[in-house]
Amino acid sequence: MASIKDVAHHAGVSVATVSRVLNDHPSVRADTRDRVLSAVAELGYRPNAVARSLRTDQTRTLGLVISDVLNPFFTELARSVEDEARALGYSVIIGNADERPDLQDHHVRSLMDRRIDGLLVSPTDGGSPLMLDAARSGTPMVFVDRWIGGVDVPVVRTDGRGAVRDLVAHLHALGHRRLAIISGPAATTTGRERVQAFRSALAEFGMALPADHMGQGDFQADSGRRVTARFLDLPEPPDVIFATDNLMVLGAMDEIRARGLRVPDDVALAAFDDVPWFVHTDPPITAIAQPTGELGRAAVRALIDLVEGRTAESVILSARLVTRRSCGEPEGSKP
Amino acid sequence: MASIKDVAHHAGVSVATVSRVLNDHPSVRADTRDRVLSAVAELGYRPNAVARSLRTDQTRTLGLVISDVLNPFFTELARSVEDEARALGYSVIIGNADERPDLQDHHVRSLMDRRIDGLLVSPTDGGSPLMLDAARSGTPMVFVDRWIGGVDVPVVRTDGRGAVRDLVAHLHALGHRRLAIISGPAATTTGRERVQAFRSALAEFGMALPADHMGQGDFQADSGRRVTARFLDLPEPPDVIFATDNLMVLGAMDEIRARGLRVPDDVALAAFDDVPWFVHTDPPITAIAQPTGELGRAAVRALIDLVEGRTAESVILSARLVTRRSCGEPEGSKP
DNA sequence: CTGAAAGCGCTTACAG
DNA sequence: CTGAAAGCGCTTACAG
Numbered sequence: 001m002a003s004i005k006d007v008a009h010h011a012g013v014s015v016a017t018v019s020r021v022l023n024d025h026p027s028v029r030a031d032t033r034d035r036v037l038s039a040v041a042e043l044g045y046r047p048n049a050v051a052r053s054l055r056t057d058q059t060r061t062l063g064l065v066i067s068d069v070l071n072p073f074f075t076e077l078a079r080s081v082e083d084e085a086r087a088l089g090y091s092v093i094i095g096n097a098d099e100r101p102d103l104q105d106h107h108v109r110s111l112m113d114r115r116i117d118g119l120l121v122s123p124t125d126g127g128s129p130l131m132l133d134a135a136r137s138g139t140p141m142v143f144v145d146r147w148i149g150g151v152d153v154p155v156v157r158t159d160g161r162g163a164v165r166d167l168v169a170h171l172h173a174l175g176h177r178r179l180a181i182i183s184g185p186a187a188t189t190t191g192r193e194r195v196q197a198f199r200s201a202l203a204e205f206g207m208a209l210p211a212d213h214m215g216q217g218d219f220q221a222d223s224g225r226r227v228t229a230r231f232l233d234l235p236e237p238p239d240v241i242f243a244t245d246n247l248m249v250l251g252a253m254d255e256i257r258a259r260g261l262r263v264p265d266d267v268a269l270a271a272f273d274d275v276p277w278f279v280h281t282d283p284p285i286t287a288i289a290q291p292t293g294e295l296g297r298a299a300v301r302a303l304i305d306l307v308e309g310r311t312a313e314s315v316i317l318s319a320r321l322v323t324r325r326s327c328g329e330p331e332g333s334k335p
Numbered sequence: 336m337a338s339i340k341d342v343a344h345h346a347g348v349s350v351a352t353v354s355r356v357l358n359d360h361p362s363v364r365a366d367t368r369d370r371v372l373s374a375v376a377e378l379g380y381r382p383n384a385v386a387r388s389l390r391t392d393q394t395r396t397l398g399l400v401i402s403d404v405l406n407p408f409f410t411e412l413a414r415s416v417e418d419e420a421r422a423l424g425y426s427v428i429i430g431n432a433d434e435r436p437d438l439q440d441h442h443v444r445s446l447m448d449r450r451i452d453g454l455l456v457s458p459t460d461g462g463s464p465l466m467l468d469a470a471r472s473g474t475p476m477v478f479v480d481r482w483i484g485g486v487d488v489p490v491v492r493t494d495g496r497g498a499v500r501d502l503v504a505h506l507h508a509l510g511h512r513r514l515a516i517i518s519g520p521a522a523t524t525t526g527r528e529r530v531q532a533f534r535s536a537l538a539e540f541g542m543a544l545p546a547d548h549m550g551q552g553d554f555q556a557d558s559g560r561r562v563t564a565r566f567l568d569l570p571e572p573p574d575v576i577f578a579t580d581n582l583m584v585l586g587a588m589d590e591i592r593a594r595g596l597r598v599p600d601d602v603a604l605a606a607f608d609d610v611p612w613f614v615h616t617d618p619p620i621t622a623i624a625q626p627t628g629e630l631g632r633a634a635v636r637a638l639i640d641l642v643e644g645r646t647a648e649s650v651i652l653s654a655r656l657v658t659r660r661s662c663g664e665p666e667g668s669k670p
Numbered sequence: 671c672t673g674a675a676a677g678c679g680c681t682t683a684c685a686g
Numbered sequence: 687c688t689g690a691a692a693g694c695g696c697t698t699a700c701a702g
Binding site for chain 1: 336379407410447472
């Protein structure tokens with residue numbers, strides 16, 4: 001692979017001049033510039049980004065550590081992050097933590113070893129020592145979707161409270177009174193917040209959330225199924241199961257089907273996070289939709305502000321309820 | 336951030352010795368080694384991977400360029416690629432081409448600028464000059480899923496012919512005679528091969544594939560919907576629509592629903608690629624399942640063989656038919 | 671067993 | 687406007 005030296009030699013100039021041309025430095029004579037450019041073209045020269053990074057101490061790369069790539073919410077988030085980053089001249093390296101704190105640490109470490117310019121993370125847990133260190137080390141960092149308290153890191157997330165309240169109102173209006181929830185890990189903010197929002201909304205409508213109507217999931221399909229089985233084994237099973245992510249609702253549906261029960265006649269179903277195929281399930285699933293694309297883009301903008309020495313503010317967007325037929329509503333209000 | 340010099344100073348040794356300890360070089364006295372290690376711990380030192388890469392000319396990083404991250408098939412592929420690479424001591428940087436040749440080129444270029452050790456690609460098109468150059472430049476490269484002819488690059492892919500034949504047999508047995516197909520881009524191997532396999536199987540069962548029963552899609556949901564609309568507008572619409580990927584079948588379903596028609600009573604539906612939620616659609620969708628995880632792992636192993644100077648063979652795995660109810664089969668054969 | 675030195679491919683102050 | 691030189695943080699052949 002041709003190096004800058006080869007180009008310099010080929011064009012009859014010094015490597016400094018080649019570098020200047022490559023970096024659009026103004027003080028290069030037009031004909032020198034042309035000579036360098038044709039040498040570049042002729043040799044098919046491409047600057048070595050590794051060497052450049054070592055010298056300039058910037059990689060123009062962002063790290064993104066997400067909890068689970070297979071979760072369509074995070075896939076979409078990753079996609080919007082990459083799009084916005086690219087538009088702003090950055091690349092992104094994605095690390096998939098698979099909801100495992102140890103893997104998350106692995107990725108954070110590996111990304112920092114590569115000297116990424118900034119780190120976007122949606123933490124799997126409450127914050128490992130490594131993550132906390134990273135947050136305090138001065139590496140530009142932004143939390144997206146989920147966050148960790150006690151560190152000075154901007155957070156870009158969705159406030160689902162309004163939408164959860166709308167969901168509860170919708171369920172109440174349909175006559176449901178025994179509502180159950182499958183929560184995410186208590187170590188995550190989204191795991192806790194969604195339950196809190198649900199509980200407050202229930203209270204507002206004069207309903208309670210007894211302990212046996214709360215099931216601890218881990219944001220993966222299997223846990224949705226397990227918790228649902230427990231709910232359905234209750235002497236008085238709930239009217240509605242609200243799964244707090246799009247994977248657990250799948251597990252819930254599996255269990256309901258396996259027992260030969262029907263949605264919504266036997267149990268109604270709703271989910272946090274909306275995904276394209278919720279329209280195609282039987283029945284279509286009522287869900288709370290996050291502005292995922294905007295979440296990713298806002299997070300990237302905040303992170304790049306930090307990277308480039310500006311200040312960054314936290315951003316809170318709102319979710320909205322998309323009613324379909326899984327809670328018993330008559331056909332009509334399409335998304 | 337502490338550098339190797341700081342560690343050397345702290346431990347009272349030369350940077351060469353620190354480097355040796357870090358790289359497990361045998362000829363370091365145990366006590367020297369201990370001293371270095373405690374300096375490393377004390378300073379929280381982490382080697383700069385950028386500097387190391389520049390020096391050793393290897394990044395221990397693989398590039399993966401896929402056609403569409405939002406397509407669950409590719410998401411799963413990316414995940415298995417990352418898992419296997421990590422197990423073998425490599426990181427991976429994913430580039431999402433979004434089915435756009437220009438974006439694909441952008442990622443290939445960017446990845447090569449970063450001097451990744453090897454490139455895994457599932458080409459969006461027939462091969463841009465850049466892609467061809469890359470393939471010939473000596474950068475270790477492996478095609479996965481889709482491939483480009485005329486270059487000496489191992490291919491790790493699925494042969495779907497047997498499964499497509501099984502699908503056609505299944506459809507024929509159910510009494511379907513007018514079968515239609517929504518193909519992918521003709522510039523991709525999977526776009527062409529799936530149609531060929533379908534046509535051969537039809538011939539075997541004495542059925543034809545008239546031009547108006549072939550629709551050109553682009554592997555995205557919208558195109559599935561558009562082609563399905565055309566099929567349904569035919570004076571004699573097909574009995575079955577076979578969408579050659581999991582996104583286009585979604586579009587097909589949308590169009591069928593929008594017209595108030597029912598699957599499989601009015602039109603049957605089948606797809607290439609199986610995804611978890613096909614079990615939950617109404618009705619569950621009959622699909623051809625690829626061994627996606629194994630595909631990704633085999634591709635990584637082949638690529639790393641090349642990277643580490645060994646030879647690599649192409650690998651061909653087989654797909655299998657998973658029958659569900661979307662083609663009219665009575666309940667029974669679950670996946 | 672350990673150190674001094676060269677060098678990977680760049681960028682950039684400093685001269686001229 | 688251009689070049690010579692230093693230096694980013696490492697690794698590694700070469701001495702000793």
